[in-house]
Amino acid sequence: MEKEKAVSLAKEIIELDRxxxxxxxxxxxxxxxxxxxxxxxxxxxxxxKTS
Structure with a gap:
């Protein structure tokens, strides 16, 4: 379900922000x-870096 995916992404964004x-x-x-x-x-x- 799209809502579950959105909630999961929101949680991941919050964790990344922390x-x-x-x-x-x-x-x-x-x-x-x-x-x-x-x-x-x-x-x-x-x-x-340069090679």
Whole structure:
């Protein structure tokens, strides 16, 4: 049933959101005051591996 699938996906999204919050908190502790600039740099591809 579609409703059951939707509820299951909603639960998965909530769990992923919790995991993201935990990961962000750990990241911010590790990176300190540089957390947000570092996150932006990684998002912009500045730390991609090159061959």
């Amino acid at each position: 995991k993201r919050d935990e990961m962000l908190e750990t990241f911010m502790q590790l990176a300190g005051e540089h957390a947000f600039p570092l996150l932006r740099a990684v998002q912009n591809g500045l730390y991609r």
